[in-house]
Amino acid sequence: MADSTNLPTLENIRKKIRRLIKAPSTSQITDAQLDDYINTFVLYDIPQELKLDILQTTLIFYTQPYKDIYENSDDPNSDLYNIKNIYSMFTGPLIIGGRVATLFNSKQQFYNYYPPQNYKETIGTGTGTQSHFSGTLEYKPILQKSLYISSVGLTGEKIVVYDNGQGQLEGDTVFGSIDYKTGSFDIDFSNCPGINEEVYAQYEPIKVSKPTALLAHGGQFILRPVPDKVYKVEIQAYRRPTILLENGDNPDLAQWWQYIAYGAAKKIFEERMDQNSLNLIFPELHRQEILVLRRTISQLSQQRAATIYDGQTSPTNKIGDF
Numbered sequence: 001m002a003d004s005t006n007l008p009t010l011e012n013i014r015k016k017i018r019r020l021i022k023a024p025s026t027s028q029i030t031d032a033q034l035d036d037y038i039n040t041f042v043l044y045d046i047p048q049e050l051k052l053d054i055l056q057t058t059l060i061f062y063t064q065p066y067k068d069i070y071e072n073s074d075d076p077n078s079d080l081y082n083i084k085n086i087y088s089m090f091t092g093p094l095i096i097g098g099r100v101a102t103l104f105n106s107k108q109q110f111y112n113y114y115p116p117q118n119y120k121e122t123i124g125t126g127t128g129t130q131s132h133f134s135g136t137l138e139y140k141p142i143l144q145k146s147l148y149i150s151s152v153g154l155t156g157e158k159i160v161v162y163d164n165g166q167g168q169l170e171g172d173t174v175f176g177s178i179d180y181k182t183g184s185f186d187i188d189f190s191n192c193p194g195i196n197e198e199v200y201a202q203y204e205p206i207k208v209s210k211p212t213a214l215l216a217h218g219g220q221f222i223l224r225p226v227p228d229k230v231y232k233v234e235i236q237a238y239r240r241p242t243i244l245l246e247n248g249d250n251p252d253l254a255q256w257w258q259y260i261a262y263g264a265a266k267k268i269f270e271e272r273m274d275q276n277s278l279n280l281i282f283p284e285l286h287r288q289e290i291l292v293l294r295r296t297i298s299q300l301s302q303q304r305a306a307t308i309y310d311g312q313t314s315p316t317n318k319i320g321d322f
Contacts, residue, residue, distance in 0.1 A: 008257035011247040013038060016261035020281060021268050034264065035244070041263040042241045042251070047088035050293060051238060054252055059087065059237045063096075063227035066141055066180050066208060069165070071220040084219040087237045094214055096223075097231040102213040110215040114224040118146070120202045123185070126193025128154060131174075133187050139205035140183030143226065146204035147178055149185075151193035159191055259288035 014034050023029045047055070061070060061079035072084040094103040104110040124133045148162040149169070161171040169176025169187055176187040185201070193199055208228035214235070215222040221233075241252050251257055262285040269277045 008250050008254040009247060010035070010038070010244040010249045013244070013251075013257050013261045013264070016258065017265050017268070020261065020265040021277070029268075037264040037267045038260060039243050041267055042260060043243060044240075045263055045267075046241055046256075046260075047238060050289070051089075052292070055238050055241060057237055057239050059083065059090070059235050061221075061233050063211065063223065063229075063231045063233060065227060065229050066206075067144060068206075068223050068226040069144070069220055070223070086239055088240050089238045090216045091236050091238070093236060095232075095234040096211050096214070099210075099212075101211065103235070104213060104215045105217060107215065107217055110213070110217075110222070110224075113213065116146075116204055118202055118204050120200055122198050123149070123201045124193075124199040126151060126195055126197040126199065128195040129192060131189045131192045133189075133199060134185060137183035137185065137201060137203065139203075141181045141206055141208060141226075142178075142183060143204040143206045144180055147201065148203075149187065149199065149201045151189075151199040152197045153191040154194045156194070157191065159189055159193060161187060161189070253292075256292055259285070259292050262288055 014031055017034055017038070018024050018029075021029070046052075059079075063070070070080060072082065073080045075081060090103065090105075092100075092103050094101045104113075119139055121138050123135055123137070124130075145163060145165040147169075148160060148171075150161070151159045153159050159172045161169045161173045161176055163178050164170050167177055167180065169178060169185070172190050174188045174190050176185070178185045206226045209225045210231060211223040211225055211227055211233075213224045214233070215224075216235070221235075223233075241256075242249075244251065251260060262281055265281055266278060266285055269275075269281070
């Protein structure tokens, strides 16, 4: 009969930790407190320290015409639901519309390749009594969230209106709208521009086409060029490990259970500033980490060997932390 004390359950992970930290009683540290240490290590330390093949998956979402930014969603029906918490990082290959594309995780590198191109034009002149202005911007389509309209009021105060990415203008306005595709705008300022004060529009004109690059940064994806139609985006991702909540819950791989126990114990000793105990458990923590990594190291070695062709290594996409 199998020894139930060695099953990789949350209950046995707790027991292991209690033996390591010499706290057998819940009066010394509660199960709920242990679970906080356990899941902090599982959700944040493991993805940061180890890139494990079992956690690799593919995230798929679809673009919308003239929309360049795709953000973390609170809607459970969205393809991008809770991605900021579910995934720890993104890596290549990145496929957009059936073609390999370039993945960036650095905003500086991304905008070095795709620098903003702002344009400024006069869309009207204040009379001191006129608050309503409408017309069509000179260049279109325009990038969502790039438009702002400004002027100076009757008493010298600034007037600023900006688009919210949904076709509405917000700020010093009673009403305002912008059609990103046609450049048509309609705005009613809450304060009238002063006599002979210019009303300026600043924005970024765009050329839409099939995207060839994506920036994964700060809980959002940014595409360039801006999509002209619907495209399927497939990006390799590392999801966070499964949280452990119930006594019988198991980690994603059974072999992780002792590694998790030693990792949680390490966090407890660090919080207690117990350096002697840290030194004692570190060799076994390191050994358990090696055991967890062994499977992934073997797979990565096979993948590297597969990239060799005619003596040259195939290029790979950049890795993106999210």
